[in-house]
Amino acid sequence: MSNLSCIFVPKFNINMSTETTAAAQKQYWLYFGVSLVAMLAFLVIKPEWFWVVLPFVCTFFVKGMDWL
Numbered sequence: 001m002s003n004l005s006c007i008f009v010p011k012f013n014i015n016m017s018t019e020t021t022a023a024a025q026k027q028y029w030l031y032f033g034v035s036l037v038a039m040l041a042f043l044v045i046k047p048e049w050f051w052v053v054l055p056f057v058c059t060f061f062v063k064g065m066d067w068l
Contacts (some may be wrong), residue, residue, distance in 0.1 A: 020066050032060035 020028075035056040042050040062064050 028064040
């Protein structure tokens with residue numbers, strides 16, 4: 001029975017490196033800055049829509065800090 005479960009599990013050779021290059025990290029910080037400005041603009045202009053940009057701000061902050 002245990003051999004049967006191995007049939008459905010594909011064997012991949014994937015490099016699971018979590019190292020972020022300096023260029024990619026600079027790009028994440030740039031995206032964070034742009035999305036932060038967009039979020040603040042939405043907060044001033046259309047406050048009920050600022051949450052639309054919030055996931056981008058949070059995601060790019062975490063990626064810029066290299067926590068993910």
